[in-house]
Amino acid sequence: MGRLSDLFGGVGHEVQAHPAATLLVAVILLVAAFGGAAQITSVTGDQAFTGENPTLETFDETFDRGSISVLVRGEVSDPATIRAIDRFDDRMSQVDDVAYVSSPADRVRAEYGRIPDSRAKIERAIGDPDTAFIRVTFEPGLTQPEERPIYEEATGAEEWARFPAGVDVIVTGSAAFSAQLSELIQQSTNQLLGLAVGLMIVALFFLFRGVRLRLLPIVAVFTGVLYTFGAIGYAGVPNSTLTSSVFPILIGLGIDYSVQFHERYEEELEAAPPREALPRALSGIGPPVFVAMLAAALGFGATWISTQGTPAFVWFAQTSIFGVLLTFLAAILILLPTLTLYARWRGRSGGTDGDSRTDGGDGNGGPTPDPDESERIGVFGRMLGRSARTLAANPGIVLVVAILLMGAGFQAGTELETLADTEEFVPQDLPAYVDLQQFRAQTGGGSAVQFDVIVLGSDLTHPEVLHWMERFEHVAVGAPLVQGVDSPATLVAEHNGGEIPETRAGVERVLEDVPEEERANYYNDGYAHITVVGAEDMTTDQTLSFITNVDKAITFSNPPPGVQATLTGTAAISPPSIVEQIENRNVTTGLGVLFVFGLLLAYYRRLTKAVAPLIPMVFVIGWQNLYMAALNISVSPLGASLGAMSVGIGAEYTIIVMERYYEEKGLAGVGRLDAVETAATRVGKAISVSGMTTVFGFSALTLSPFPILADFGYLTVGVIFLTLVAALATLPPTLIVLDGLVDRLPTPFWAATPVDERGTHN
Secondary structure, X not given: OOHHHHHHHHHHHHHHHOHHHHHHHHHHHHHHHHHHHOOOOEOXXXXXXXXXXXXXXXXXXXXXXXXXXXXXXXOOOOHHHHHHHHHHHHHHHOOOOEEXXXXXXXXXXXXXXXXXXXXXXXXXXXXXXXXXXXXXXXXXXXXXXXXXXXXXXXXXXXXXXXXXXXXXXXXXXXXXXXXXXXXXXXXHHHHHHHHHHHHHHHHHXXXXXXXXXXXXXXXXXXXXXXXXXXXXXXXXXOEOOOHHHHHHHHHHHHHHXXXXXXXXXXXXXXXXXXXXXXXXXXXXXXXXXXXXXXXXXXXXXXXXXXXXXXXXHHHHHHHHHHHHHHHHHHHHHHHHHHHHHHXXXXXXXXXXXXXXXXXXXXXXXXXXXXXXXXXXXXXXXXXXXXXXXXXXXXXXXXXXXXXXXXXXXXXXXXXXXXXXXXXXXXXXXXXXXXXXXXXXXXXXXXXXXXXXXXXXXXXXOOHHHHHHHHHHHHHHHOOOOEEEEEOHHHHXXXXXXXXXXXXXXXXXXXXXXXXXXXXXXXXXXXXXXXXXXXXXXXXXXXXXXXXXXXXXXXXXXXXXXXXXXXXXXXXXXXXXXXXXXXXXXXXXXXXXXXHHHHHHHHHHOOHHHHHOOHHHHHHHHHHHHHHHHHHOOOEOOOHHHHHHHHHHHHHHHHHHHHHHHHHHXXXXXXXXXXXXXXXXXXXXXXXXXXXXXXXXXXXXXXXXOOHHHHHHHHHHHHHHHHHHHHHHXXXXXXXXXXXXXXXXXXXXXXXXXXXXXXXXXX
């Protein structure tokens, strides 16, 4: 037997010898996981899609002042309303990390020194509006977790301020949106977990029939998910919109590992006592499932490597890798010792210590199943075996059809729409999003987005620099999609009768008269800040064009020597990053194929066995585009990683079928078609059950409130089903063709120590 088989056989021996101790280890790890899970934080919005960027970090620390905007609608000039605004203003001004609060009450106090009882006096100060705005501005450089307590204080202050009846108050802004979105992500994660577990129970109850403790895999995989929560907490991987999708995926993947172990253990119990059945089962099924698990991890690893610049994708990949490793571990630590204890308690064992599969044949060169085994395989298993034999007997037709569909899929993939606007990722009825849209509409901004230019230089208050800023404004506003520019030149001219002073000293005198809070928005810590306003409701393509136009305007306006201007901010950096990930999806997929191929070649040391499991997966990569086109599913940033994922995930099914094929083929008197039929009969049902339970787990995503996750759910359900079809329909003829080629070709020198026909190393 090979080293890996011996290793897993040894693990099986230790587990069956010490099942209680193994379960105790699992419990200790579970307790430790709860400590890690308590450390998980959340990151939402554009920040989750913006990687490390020195210029952005500088901007965040100097000018990026988050804020809360409060929209007050009703009798604004009523003294009771102004007093409530004043109370809110005063309380929020004392909150930690709040730089300042601006409100209509400021103008009233400036006029009278207090809030008068006369509505007429108030109207002389602020007019008679039916809408007012309060802006709570934070200190620069705050993270989302640091902003959330300020939002919570604001909601409490709104109630404490006691606004009069009939006055509508909406607390909105980036911090409000982030806080509500984080809460929804947490709720969604919990709901999707519960839903995935519920669907999995239904799937196992109806599909995994004929075995004892058929719901036990749920316990094992759920424990693995809890381990994953702990691991990402300790590793500092935050939860985000994309990360929350991982856990239903893990339930779907983890159930595969447990079902495969469970099914093979049941099979071995028919021929051996429990003390021998577990080592025999784990030495047989452990290596292929382990390799399949590593293949899945490498598929996610391809996403990690190819998306280094975008944190949300990296967190998604990291969480997924932790998950597949830990759900595999949980299957060993939870499922196997529990089955061992149950088998001992029931006192069930096989009739002999030998391998019943060699006792005769079924007329096709395969085993003669006993009545219990025949019942376990069932009609469905036998149907899969006969279908596989028929397809393998006609490899040319099957593979040509598969290739034609794949080609059509690759062509369809070039015409798929994309989903790259982060605001479209979130539920459109999220209260914070609705409030934000109302606020934008009320302020006349629609969905306009402000973009930021940070300016670095040694003398940024020099008139020459300010005149350049005026040139930049003139050039930029003349470009498509640019609606306005607000710069230090605008500020100085506004406070100097519309003119820029001729000397630096004159500029400094003007700036001294500007309130410090206002001046800090334009000059801070040796940097200058220019705000560029984009058109309302820009699409992703328009946003990219806008960014290009602003960059060109900076260059064309010719900044003075020593002055460097850079467009930055999450609004400018996030969209190109997301679009780049979508456009590079083929690179991610290719990297996944390369990683899995390298793993299989290193394990098998035979080219045909490294290639065979991947051929059906390449078919699926093309087929999935046809599925997306049929259901009108756009390519999202999450869906862009599906090619690499499907290779890693689907390789499990193809590896298990291929391993069993070579195992059966190695028996005396068994031909290729007989081996194909027996392999499909014996493991076809198992991978069908695990595949369908995976589909059930992934289908929980279709009910996510986040549109990007719901679409991803529909996509993954279809792709997992396609990988199952590919494993059972295209792998058998692929194996027949490749074996035929091997027979006609000499063995290469680098395969001098090949894996034997059972899939193990000599």
